[in-house]
Amino acid sequence: MTDHQFLRELAARYGTPLYAYDLAAVRRAATALRDDVPSGARVYYSLKANPHPRVVEALRAEGCEAEVSSVGELHAARAAGHAPDRVLYTGPGKSTGALRAALAAGVRTFSVESPTDRARLDTLAREADTVCSYLVRLNGPAGSESGSLRMTGAASPFGVDVADGAAIRSLLTPAEHTRPIGTHTYFATNVADEKGLLAEFEQAVRTSAAVCRESGFVPDLLDLGGGFAAPQAVPGEAGRHPGLAEAVRGAVAAHFPGAGDAVRLAFESGRYLVAAAGTLVTEVLDVKETRGRTFAVLDAGVHTLGGLSGLGRLRAPDARPYRLAPAAGGPLPTEPSPVSLVGPLCTPLDVLNRSADIGDARTGDLLAVPNVGAYGLTASLVGFLSHPLPVEVVHEAGTVTSVRRLGLTETRP
Numbered sequence: 312m313t314d315h316q317f318l319r320e321l322a323a324r325y326g327t328p329l330y331a332y333d334l335a336a337v338r339r340a341a342t343a344l345r346d347d348v349p350s351g352a353r354v355y356y357s358l359k360a361n362p363h364p365r366v367v368e369a370l371r372a373e374g375c376e377a378e379v380s381s382v383g384e385l386h387a388a389r390a391a392g393h394a395p396d397r398v399l400y401t402g403p404g405k406s407t408g409a410l411r412a413a414l415a416a417g418v419r420t421f422s423v424e425s426p427t428d429r430a431r432l433d434t435l436a437r438e439a440d441t442v443c444s445y446l447v448r449l450n451g452p453a454g455s456e457s458g459s460l461r462m463t464g465a466a467s468p469f470g471v472d473v474a475d476g477a478a479i480r481s482l483l484t485p486a487e488h489t490r491p492i493g494t495h496t497y498f499a500t501n502v503a504d505e506k507g508l509l510a511e512f513e514q515a516v517r518t519s520a521a522v523c524r525e526s527g528f529v530p531d532l533l534d535l536g537g538g539f540a541a542p543q544a545v546p547g548e549a550g551r552h553p554g555l556a557e558a559v560r561g562a563v564a565a566h567f568p569g570a571g572d573a574v575r576l577a578f579e580s581g582r583y584l585v586a587a588a589g590t591l592v593t594e595v596l597d598v599k600e601t602r603g604r605t606f607a608v609l610d611a612g613v614h615t616l617g618g619l620s621g622l623g624r625l626r627a628p629d630a631r632p633y634r635l636a637p638a639a640g641g642p643l644p645t646e647p648s649p650v651s652l653v654g655p656l657c658t659p660l661d662v663l664n665r666s667a668d669i670g671d672a673r674t675g676d677l678l679a680v681p682n683v684g685a686y687g688l689t690a691s692l693v694g695f696l697s698h699p700l701p702v703e704v705v706h707e708a709g710t711v712t713s714v715r716r717l718g719l720t721e722t723r724p
């Protein structure tokens with residue numbers, strides 16, 4: 312059975328819009344990334360890219376740890392079989408309630424973003440009668456500024472500014488119920504060219520080394536973040552990182568002289584690990600010609616894909632779907648005819664692509680948007696217009712292993 316037929320069958324069985332997640336693609340990406348990072352380095356999967364527990368479970372089976380930023384993501388990590396005491400809990404705004412729940416669940420490693428964040432964690436760790444570890448998240452210069460001596464990053468709500476020496480020194484000193492074990496940097500995302508990515512990691516090592524040296528702190532763990540790129544909603548394949556392991560090992564040797572292998576390394580990735588696994592199947596509900604333009608109205612919109620762009624703050628996702636071959640066979644028309652792909656929501660911001668070339672779109676066609684396993688449903692405006700959420704189908708080797716449809720529920724007091 313071809314992929315086209317398989318997706319068409321899923322659409323017939325479960326309806327559209329439909330997200331199909333292929334676990335084989337998840338495993339391939341995890342194997343590739345784990346081969347590319349220095350041996351022994353940890354790879355954290357950032358659940359915000361796709362918190363589906365079966366996806367997280369496949370990554371766990373491939374040796375990826377869990378990085379979570381909310382109680383919901385922690386719940387998904389546990390549902391996927393992650394032991395809470397190995398989970399890394401991060402994020403710039405951790406509420407008392409969330410930290411209390413994480414500690415009660417057994418999470419013992421956090422990324423701390425400010426003195427306030429550490430103080431809150433320390434208080435709650437005391438309340439929970441435990442001691443926990445944390446990484447200090449740094450806001451430092453980007454790799455592209457690596458030639459510069461300027462030691463401040465751009466203004467950012469993330470991390471502690473490396474220019475704030477007093478805050479850094481205080482955070483690199485143990486408190487009563489919390490102790491620092493290393494640093495956390497995450498300076499860039501979706502850096503497609505390997506040289507740029509390596510420059511980011513080298514800068515992350517340099518910045519971490521500078522703050523550690525200044526505070527007389529010896530780190531156990533350097534979490535160097537990520538930035539591993541992958542195509543989003545367009546055809547294509549993510550690249551490999553053949554120079555990564557050597558470049559990072561070299562940077563650690565240069566900037567932490569004498570530390571040898573004592574410093575453990577960690578990387579983080581969301582999109583690289585899951586982007587390729589996801590395909591969104593959507594039906595063309597209507598095709599309209601108006602003033603020289605063609606609009607295809609789909610049942611998938613910014614409530615389904617690319618929701619952050621529905622806020623009008625980012626570009627439309629520029630999705631480039633392909634048409635699923637008709638069940639009856641026969642060739643697809645190939646003549647170019649640009650069409651605006653819009654969703655069903657009552658807002659002009661509901662656009663998946665202002666001008667896609669998908670051939671002659673017709674009502675009833677099924678389109679498949681590739682490479683949407685990361686930041687697909689999870690980054691969408693699921694509550695807007697109150698359509699049912701898309702169904703999510705997990706499959707591997709042609710067998711469906713999970714079907715779910717999330718809902719927004721009302722609780723009565």
Ligand SMILES: *Cc1c(COP(=O)(O)O)cnc(C)c1O
Pocket residue numbers: 357359360401497500501536537538539579580581582583685
């Ligand atoms: C979002 C995020 C990631 C994952 O980013 P990707 O671009 O999906 O790899 C990793 N670390 C932190 C701290 C993040 O906020």
